[in-house]
Amino acid sequence: MPRMLHKISPKEVAAAKGPGRLSDGGGLYLSVSADGRKRWVFLYVLAGKQREMGLGSAARDGVSLARVREDAASARQLLSAGKDPLEARRASERPVSVATVPTFGKFADEFVEAMKPAWRSAKHAQQWTNALVAQTEGIRAKPVNEIDTEAVLSVLQPMWSKTPETAQRVRGRIEAVLDAAKSKGFRHGENPARWRGHLSHLLPKRQRLTRGHLRALPYDQMPKFMRALREENGLVARLLEFTILTAARSNEARGCKWTELDHTKAFWTAPAERMKGNREHRAE
Secondary structure, rough: OOOOOOOOHHHHHHEEEEEEEEOOOOOOEEEEEOOOOOEEEEEEEEEEEEEEEEEOOOOOOOHHHHHHOOOOOHHHHHHHHOHHHHHHHHHHHOOOOOHOOHHHHHHHHHHHHHHHHHHHHHHHHHHHHHHOOOHHHOOOOHHHHHHOHHHHHHHHHHHHHHEEEEEEEEHHHHHHHHHHHHHHHOOOOOOOOOOOHHHHOOOOOOOOOOOOOOOOOOOOHHHHHHHHOOOOOOHHHHHHHHHHHHHOOHHHHHOOOHHHHHHOOEEEEEOOOOOOOOOOEEOO
């Protein structure tokens, strides 16, 4: 019978009192000391010996329940492969030769180049390049293993209030680059660009957009609108009519080519690479 996992709720973590341990299943425990200090531990047996690996504090703003469960799952995978989680962690924490560590800029450029095949368009790749070149100019010359919280804040703080959407995209892209650098062995420890539980305590939460949704034309007014639209001359009027009749997004309709239209069978086939869902779309 498989072992039960995820036995503890967040409320139980908050209410737990010691001394003692609460099992979350699969070797993960919440250890509570007599003075109320809480920490996560992973217990396992290897070569007939019980070992304990600390996974961080469970105090307020400490390691979250979701995060520690991910760490425990990774440890279990290592055990199933015959590896010692503690030894694997120690190996990952060994210092990297300074001579082999690329700068943030060089690694970011290589990251974008490597990821291009997975992105849907050249425009998407260009957006990543713009964010990781123009917006991170101040940290591009730093070795990627020296990018810390202060370095990340030096990029984000000047734009956080002025252009919050851009700032959030830049933050996410820095985080992705630093995660990749860690996977390559150039960095160790937590990601300084992580939002939840880290930058969320250092930067103000973005305000929700207040402009709301644009009003739609009432359905019963559409026939009158379409008649008026058809009386208009020019490519823009025809494009708008085409977009409405095919229920396409504006960028999908604007990118339409004559070769995509079958006049005999009266349908339009939009290629997958131009569709948001990355699937070919056919409209009659």
